[in-house]
Every structure is written in structure tokens, then in C-alpha cells.
Amino acid sequence: MADSGELVTRAYETIVGRLALGHETRTQPLAQFVRDPRTPVVYDANFVADVRARTRDEIESVLAAADSMYRELEHRQFLWDPEMPMEFEARLHLDGYGTTTELILVLEGPLAARGPEVELRPVESDADWRVMYELCRLDHEEEVEKGFHDAWDLGVTRQIVDAKRVKSPDVRYYLARADGMDCAFFSAWPGENGVGQIEDLFTRADFRGRGIGTALITACVDDARARGAGPILIGARPTDTPKHMYAALGFRPLCVQRNYVKADLLTQ
Numbered sequence: 001m002a003d004s005g006e007l008v009t010r011a012y013e014t015i016v017g018r019l020a021l022g023h024e025t026r027t028q029p030l031a032q033f034v035r036d037p038r039t040p041v042v043y044d045a046n047f048v049a050d051v052r053a054r055t056r057d058e059i060e061s062v063l064a065a066a067d068s069m070y071r072e073l074e075h076r077q078f079l080w081d082p083e084m085p086m087e088f089e090a091r092l093h094l095d096g097y098g099t100t101t102e103l104i105l106v107l108e109g110p111l112a113a114r115g116p117e118v119e120l121r122p123v124e125s126d127a128d129w130r131v132m133y134e135l136c137r138l139d140h141e142e143e144v145e146k147g148f149h150d151a152w153d154l155g156v157t158r159q160i161v162d163a164k165r166v167k168s169p170d171v172r173y174y175l176a177r178a179d180g181m182d183c184a185f186f187s188a189w190p191g192e193n194g195v196g197q198i199e200d201l202f203t204r205a206d207f208r209g210r211g212i213g214t215a216l217i218t219a220c221v222d223d224a225r226a227r228g229a230g231p232i233l234i235g236a237r238p239t240d241t242p243k244h245m246y247a248a249l250g251f252r253p254l255c256v257q258r259n260y261v262k263a264d265l266l267t268q
Contacts, residue, residue: 007195008255011104011233012081014191015257016049018199019079021189022166026069031062033069036166039159040073043261047077054085062088063095074265080258089260097260103243105251106195107232111221112250115214123173123185131175131182133161139202148237164200174219176203176212183207188220188227196229201242217249 016032023036023045030053036045053062066076078084078092123132137157144151164173164187176184184203190196198220203213221232234251236243247253 007106007231008082010191010193010195010231011106011255012257013193014189014195014197014233015104016079016081017192018167018171018189018197019044019047020049021170022163028065030058031065033065035069036163037072038166039163041156042159042163043075043077043259045159045163046070046073046075047079047259049079050081051078051084051088053088055087059088059091063091075261075263076265077262078260080260092260095262097262100259100261101238102235102257102259103238103253104255104257105234105236105243105246106254107221107234107249107251108230109250111218112248113214114218115211115216118212118215119177120174120216120219121177123168123175128175129161129165132164132173132185133157135182135185135202135204136161138204142205146240171199172220172223173200174216174223176216178207178210178212181207184212184216186213186216186220188223190224190227190229194229195231195233196224196227197233198224199235213245214249217246 020034023034026033030051031048032050034045034047034049036042039045048062048066051062053059070076078097080089121128123129137154140152140157143149164171171187171189173185173187175182184207186198186201188196188198198217201213201216224232233254234246235257236246
């Protein structure tokens, strides 16, 4: 088992690294800026990470750089990590940034269960990505029903899927098929430091309870480990139920991913 402090550090590297894949990254002494003009509404394609600004002048310089880098966008997003100075985090609170959190769990040994045999295929063709769009749209509509966010128009879903596609094939998406229908998807990334990540699990409501999600988790753990990962990360909303499923499969809570977001800037 890896040292806890070291594992947390590598986990944040993996989380940021996966989000940055496929997008332009500009690394400056006090922060890392990730942007993608092709997907301007996607927060996770346009963000600032690894902030190390502590003094007033340093903080002002990072905020000014973000305003310049993302001047045409309606949002600013900063990803927290344990080394973000408290002074910078406090400034975000002063400036009215809201906070979102995600529970990060880690699997260091084998899965407790592997699920049934399910027909799976990697997402590769244009037709596969059209299926991904359709399933993502269902996912977004369900999130609205659960109160996770306001309704998104079709263009937002399209940009989110496009932001996923530019990470391929480093991030490998899989589709599950049952009863002649593509009904679920998930993804695997081995990471760049030996810590992998599996992410974005969704199963159509009418196919749940059949072990399809577990089978996808198994396939993606196997994929990430076959490509060099040891420990595997998975994220879950703290207020949603999948975290219990992941814990039952052998994932343990490791850390919390915290994002600071300020939106609707162009309308203020």
C-alpha cells in the first residue's frame, strides 16, 4: 500500500492531468492554466490548477492572468489542491466563488466483485461517439431531475462530449450493450505517475440493477492497470448513492476534490 501523503499528491496530479488532456496547457510559475476555445462552456476544459500564489501581488497576478486567458468565457474555475495557499483560497471566498466537491476513492487491491459477462466495446468510430452523445444527454437530463444543475441546451451536451473525445485514446471510453441496445458507458485512464482513474459511469435507468455498472468498472480497472496503473481513483458526488457501490467493490475514501467556480461573468 502506498504512503498516504504521497498517494494523495499523486492522486491530485492524476485528476488534473486527466482534465487537461486534449486541451492547451500554459504553465506559469504560480499556476497552471488549461483552456480550449472549442469548448468554451465546459468548465473542466477551461480552468486554473496548481495555484501557489500567496502574497497580495502574487494573488492579483494570477487573477489577472485568468481574466486575460479566459476573457471571452462566462466562468472562472480554480481547482483546489492541498498546496493551494490559504490566502488564495480566502480571496476566492471574498470574491464570491462558489464551491463544488467530489469524493475521491481509491482501489489499491483487487475488486471485491467483477460483475456479469457484458458485451463491451471501446468508443472509436463516429457512430460510437453519436451513441455517447445520446447517453450523455440522458445523463444530463437525469441530473436536472435530481437537482444537480439547471437544464442545459443541446449545445452544452455537445461540447461536453467533444471535450471527452479529444482525450481519446489516452482516456479510453467503453460502451456496454444489452438486449440489442447501447445502454451504458465508462472510461479508463492509466495516468502518468502510476495512479490511474476511472470516471464518468452512466447506465440508462431501465438497465440498472443488472450488474452492468460493475462490469464496466471491472473492464476499466483492468484496462488502466494493463496500461501501467496500480492504485485506481474513482469520483462520486458526496450526496449521491454511487459512493456506496464503489466502497462495496473495495474502493476506500482518499481525499476530496474541491473546485471554486464563478459563473455568468459576461452577464454581470
